[in-house]
Amino acid sequence: MDTTRIERDLRMLKLYAGAMTLVVGVLSLAAFTRSSAPTQVGEIQGTKAKFDVIDVERINVLEPDGKYRLILSNRPRSIGPIYKMKPFGYEGGGRPGMIWFNDEGTENGGFTFTGSSCTAGKLVDGRNCREGEYRASTHMSFDQFNQDQVVNLDYTDNNGRRLMGFSINDAANVDIYDAVKVRDTILKIADTAVRNAEMRKWAAPGGVPLSAQRLFVGRDQSRSAVLNLSDPSGKPRLRLVVDSLGAARIEFLDAAGKVTNTVGASK
Numbered sequence: 001m002d003t004t005r006i007e008r009d010l011r012m013l014k015l016y017a018g019a020m021t022l023v024v025g026v027l028s029l030a031a032f033t034r035s036s037a038p039t040q041v042g043e044i045q046g047t048k049a050k051f052d053v054i055d056v057e058r059i060n061v062l063e064p065d066g067k068y069r070l071i072l073s074n075r076p077r078s079i080g081p082i083y084k085m086k087p088f089g090y091e092g093g094g095r096p097g098m099i100w101f102n103d104e105g106t107e108n109g110g111f112t113f114t115g116s117s118c119t120a121g122k123l124v125d126g127r128n129c130r131e132g133e134y135r136a137s138t139h140m141s142f143d144q145f146n147q148d149q150v151v152n153l154d155y156t157d158n159n160g161r162r163l164m165g166f167s168i169n170d171a172a173n174v175d176i177y178d179a180v181k182v183r184d185t186i187l188k189i190a191d192t193a194v195r196n197a198e199m200r201k202w203a204a205p206g207g208v209p210l211s212a213q214r215l216f217v218g219r220d221q222s223r224s225a226v227l228n229l230s231d232p233s234g235k236p237r238l239r240l241v242v243d244s245l246g247a248a249r250i251e252f253l254d255a256a257g258k259v260t261n262t263v264g265a266s267k
Helices: 003-036 176-186 192-203
Strands: 058-062 068-073 097-101 107-117 134-143 149-158 161-171 211-219 225-230 236-242 248-253 259-263
Touching (some): 176 192
Antiparallel strands (some): 058 068, 068 097, 097 107, 149 161, 211 225, 225 236, 236 248, 248 259
8 A cells, every 4th residue: 555645645635625724714704794884875784584474572783882763662661751761751661663863862753643542531642531442643854953842744533523723823932851850840849839930930931831732724623724823832823613513704803812803704
């Protein structure tokens, strides 16, 4: 037996195996690097996956620094208000839908939707009700910076009493986080008269309401198509109405809500 030849062949086989291992390793590394690299301008390097169907109770969309950008969730996993990534105001669990956040991780609007029939004297959100009743709502809002909603699109339905419309609101130039902290302190005052007086001042800093609806256009609960224009305190001063019977009128109102002049009303 030619042992020298066998040894030479074994050495060649080892060299071949080593070379193939090296090639496979290089190709694998290249493939991994390519799959992890950005596939289009602006895509952040990372893992990319594709699903046909995904079942989930909550999705958090985050900025690279961990701040919220958008949260999509069911009711139990929905969040309460967030200010610069700090919870405040009230607990979560009541706002199924989408909540949007600004660059600082502060809530600045959202899109929520509900609807349930009365079962055993309760709605899904826990409110009391009578058998056969139902409640439904859809709400989209855009918030003033570090404040509350100033542009709204709403549908509410209370067992057939429906309101649908678009509204624009004024919000006071008061930081909402600070305002809520002050409110929580006031609510701890034991003396009812003092507490109520402080709450009235809190609700209108500098004589301006924290929130005042300035414009509403839509359909109200009396089945009238309306356009309301209000003063800075949120009191309607001009109203255009086409009522449920099709009659049209224009109303002018004073600061107390009294109609002072009407155009187009039936005699």
